[in-house]
Amino acid sequence: MYIHQQPDWSKLTWDKQVLAEQLAAVRYRQGRLIGHMEALGFSLREEAMLQALTQEVIKSSEIEGEVLDREQVRSSLARRLGIEIAEAVPADRNVEGVVEMMLDATQNSGKQLTDERLFGWQAALFPTGRSAMHRITVGAWRTGTKSPMQVVSGAIGKEKVHYEAPEANKVSQEMKLFLDWFNGASDMDPVLKAAAAHFWFVTIHPFEDGNGRIARAIADMQLARADESPQRFYSMSAQIRKERNDYYAILEATQKGGLDITPWLKWFLGCLGRALLATNDLLANVLMKAKFWERYAGIALNERQRLMLDRMLNGMEGKMTSSKWAKMAKCSQDTAGRDIQDLIRNGVLIKESGGGRNTSYSVTEEK
Numbered sequence: 158m159y160i161h162q163q164p165d166w167s168k169l170t171w172d173k174q175v176l177a178e179q180l181a182a183v184r185y186r187q188g189r190l191i192g193h194m195e196a197l198g199f200s201l202r203e204e205a206m207l208q209a210l211t212q213e214v215i216k217s218s219e220i221e222g223e224v225l226d227r228e229q230v231r232s233s234l235a236r237r238l239g240i241e242i243a244e245a246v247p248a249d250r251n252v253e254g255v256v257e258m259m260l261d262a263t264q265n266s267g268k269q270l271t272d273e274r275l276f277g278w279q280a281a282l283f284p285t286g287r288s289a290m291h292r293i294t295v296g297a298w299r300t301g302t303k304s305p306m307q308v309v310s311g312a313i314g315k316e317k318v319h320y321e322a323p324e325a326n327k328v329s330q331e332m333k334l335f336l337d338w339f340n341g342a343s344d345m346d347p348v349l350k351a352a353a354a355h356f357w358f359v360t361i362h363p364f365e366d367g368n369g370r371i372a373r374a375i376a377d378m379q380l381a382r383a384d385e386s387p388q389r390f391y392s393m394s395a396q397i398r399k400e401r402n403d404y405y406a407i408l409e410a411t412q413k414g415g416l417d418i419t420p421w422l423k424w425f426l427g428c429l430g431r432a433l434l435a436t437n438d439l440l441a442n443v444l445m446k447a448k449f450w451e452r453y454a455g456i457a458l459n460e461r462q463r464l465m466l467d468r469m470l471n472g473m474e475g476k477m478t479s480s481k482w483a484k485m486a487k488c489s490q491d492t493a494g495r496d497i498q499d500l501i502r503n504g505v506l507i508k509e510s511g512g513g514r515n516t517s518y519s520v521t522e523e524k
Contacts, residue, residue, distance in 0.1 A: 158413075159321060159412050159413060160360060160412050160414065160415075160416065161322070161331075161361070161412075163415070166416060167335070167338070167357070169353060169357070169416055169418050170416050170417045170418070170419075171353075171418055171419045171422050172417070172419045175419055175423065176419065176422055176423060176426065179423065179426045180348065180349065180426060182430060183348060183426050183430050184346075184348065186433040186434070187348075187384060187433065190390055190391065190433055190436055191384060191386065191390070194388070194390050194440075200447075201443055201444070201447055202388065203238075203240050204240075204443050204446065204447075205390050205439060205440060205443045206238075206388050206389055207231065207235060207238070207242075208442065208443065208471075209389045209390050209392050210234050210259065210260075210263075210389055210392075211227065211230050211231045211234060212392040212394070212395045212439075213259060213377065213389065213392040213393070213394050214230050214234070214255050214256055214259050215227060215230055216395040216397070216398040217255070217259075217370050217373050217374075217394035217397075217398075218255060219398050220369060220370075220373075220394065220397060220398050220401055220404075221369050221370060223251075225252055226248075226249070226252065227471070227472075227474070228246050229246060229247070229248040229249060229252045230248070230252055230255075230256060231471070232245040232247075232248060233248040233253055233256040234256055237256065237257075237260055238260070242467070244460075244467075250284040250285070251282070251283075253281075253284075254280075254281035254282050254283070254284055255281070255282060255370070257281045258278040258281050258370070258374055259374055259377065261277075262278075262375065262377050262378040262381070263377055263378065263381045263387055263389055264387045265387075266379070266381035266382050266387065269340045270336060270339055270340060270375065270378065272298075272332060272336065275332075275363075275371065276296040276297060277296070278367075278371055278374065279296060279366075279371060280295045280296040282366075282367040282371075283295050283367065288365070288367075293365040293366050294365050298325070298329055298332065298364065299325050299328060299362075299363060299364055299365045300325050301324070301325040301326060305321045305322070305324070306321065306322040306323075306325070307322075308320050308321070308322060308359070308362060308368075308408075310405045319405055319408060319409040319412065320412040322360065322361060322362035323360075323361060323362075328361060328363045331361045331363070332363050335354075335357050335358060335361060338357075339354055339379075347380075347382055347383035348383045348426070348429070349422055349426075350379055350383075351375075351377075351379035351380045351383060351425075352376070352421065352422045352425035352426065352429075353418065354372075354375050355372050355375060355376040356408070356411065356418060356421050358371070358375055359372040359408065360412065373393065373394050373397070376393060377389070377393065377394075380393065380429075390436055390440075391432050391433050391435070391439075392432060393428070393429060393432050395432065395435065396428050396429075396431050396432035397428060400428060400431075403424070404428075407421055407424045408421070442472070445470070446470045448523060449466075449520065449523075452523065453503070453505055456503050456505065461486040461488060461492075461496055462496050462499070462500060465477075465482055465485065465486055466500075466505070466520065468485065469519070469520055470520065476517035476519075477517055477518050477519065478515060478517050478518070479493045479494050479497055480493070482496065482497060500518075504521055505521060506518045506519065506520060506521065507519060507520075507521050
């Protein structure tokens with residue numbers, strides 16, 4: 158028996174005493190992070206938020222097996238947030254849709270969550286009305302099918318079924334109960350409510366596709382309420398991506414248990430705590446970038462060089478070669494070579510060991 162098949166299953170329970178110490182530690186880390194970020198300058202806070210949101214969008218999609226272009230995601234976020242970056246690139250419709258959903262969830266977290274708002278989110282995720290090659294119902298709850306809605310993970314042909322969701326004819330009523338609870342007043346800690354909302358929504362699985370990403374957006378929306386700030390400096394989805402196997406395992410185990418969801422809440426708090434600790438790496442990268450540009454402020458750089466250095470500092474995939482430089486900067490191989498050699502002479506880039514056609518370059522580390 159799955160949890161949703163039990164009488165009054167929406168009356169979920171948990172053990173506050175078991176969670177108290179872990180919850181207090183997470184809330185403490187949240188407070189310290191927000192305080193630390195407020196001590197930074199405005200431009201550094203903007204860059205930290207941009208990096209965190211970029212991670213959140215990319216990693217939430219990766220959990221579902223979809224790989225988004227980092228530069229497109231970053232550009233779309235920067236444009237919508239009014240943040241200036243080295244170069245904006247046009248974004249595909251599917252990228253714009255995920256970004257639109259995430260920003261609506263986090264920047265407008267104080268607004269009520271309604272079925273129409275959720276319909277808009279799901280429609281934004283699937284602008285063509287298709288998931289891969291299959292046409293799906295978009296902007297509406299899923300309808301009845303010959304087979305039950307199964308929650309799966311894994312590549313096509315190697316899927317693992319974790320549980321089955323409620324029948325389609327129950328979705329509308331189930332979602333009404335969920336939304337009434339989510340929008341209503343509660344004495345539940347806001348962080349625990351984020352965890353419970355994630356679990357409750359993903360249990361109903363109200364859409365034909367996109368449920369995982371929307372569940373994580375709902376959790377982010379509630380975490381923004383818990384932080385009392387639209388600014389995001391950590392990525393829960395990035396941490397879930399690292400722990401994806403455990404994520405699906407605890408979801409599956411909780412679906413097949415009783416109404417006590419303490420194990421799920423405990424796992425969520427642990428994952429959130431690790432996401433907050435991972436922000437140290439994000440902040441270190443932001444500060445490194447700031448020091449890098451300050452260190453070389455006196456060197457005349459052309460727009461191509463600024464663009465490519467910014468991409469390298471943002472954690473570009475793979476190594477930088479002259480051919481990659483030419484392709485990304487949309488210039489000739491000779492121009493790319495001159496750009497790189499100029500940066501080497503000024504101490505900005507160094508040539509890595511090895512040579513030949515695949516010679517690669519990296520930014521000079523601070524001594």
